[in-house]
Amino acid sequence: MLNIVLFGPPGAGKGTQSEKLIEKYNLVHLSTGDLFRVHLGQGTELGQLARKYMDEGRLVPDEVVIGMVDEKIQSSTGVNGFIFDGFPRTVAQAEALDKLLIDKAESITCMVALDVPHEVLKKRIQERGKTSGRVDDQDDAKINTRINVYMEETLPVAEYYKKQGKLSQVNGVGEIEGIFEKISQVVDSHS
Incomplete structure (x- = not known):
């Protein structure tokens, strides 16, 4: 199976590129944000557990997130692989995913990290904010915070x-x- 971690800061183009990768390689998109919405919306056992932590203002533990990922993988039969989007965000999550x-x-085939300069990221996010309606895409301070959190907390996953x-x-x-095309060359060289 082909298992790709698509990686990069907010505004790097992960969403755009993941759609193209899914179509070309017939992969299942595995986004923890989507999983959270499904589990919370359906009130599943994992969703109720996540809600408990969220209601207390705490981060949902990795075990719960991994449980959601595991369930998605198990329910996706006969697929060519997965594209992990927004996950793993920490080295502990990467270790748990491995x-x-x-x-x-199975294993992760490759991690493709999109490298985009800080100023380009800000401009892209601001442009997206004009059409997305997302408040956090329109506020410079929030944009900077999101990019900085990525640099400090998520970037170590690339080193892993x-x-x-x-x-x-x-x-x-x-x-x-x-x-x-560059991403496809990387994926093809690892598969």
Whole structure:
């Protein structure tokens, strides 16, 4: 199976590129944000557990998030693989994901990290904010905070996969198709 972690700061183009990767390689999109919405909306056992932590103002523990990921993987039969979007966000989550996949005789194929300069990210997010309606895409302070949180908390995950020889950096600036072609070359070289 082809299991790709698509990585990059807010505004790097992950959403745009993941759609293209899903279509080309027939992958299942695995977004923890989507999983949370489904589980909370359906009131599943995992959703109720997550809600308990959220209502207390606490982060949902990795075990609960991994439980949601595991359930999604198990319910997706006959697929070519997964594209992990927005997950893992921490080294602990990456380690837990590796363990989960190893238990299924699988592994992460590669991590594709979109590299985009800070100023370009801000401009993209602001442009997206004009059409998305997302308040956090229109506020400079919130944009800076999101980018800084990524740099401080999430960037170490790239180092984790780099040590495994699975990290590939791709310049995320340019035409969408050109960036996609570079990503496809990386994926093809790992599969």
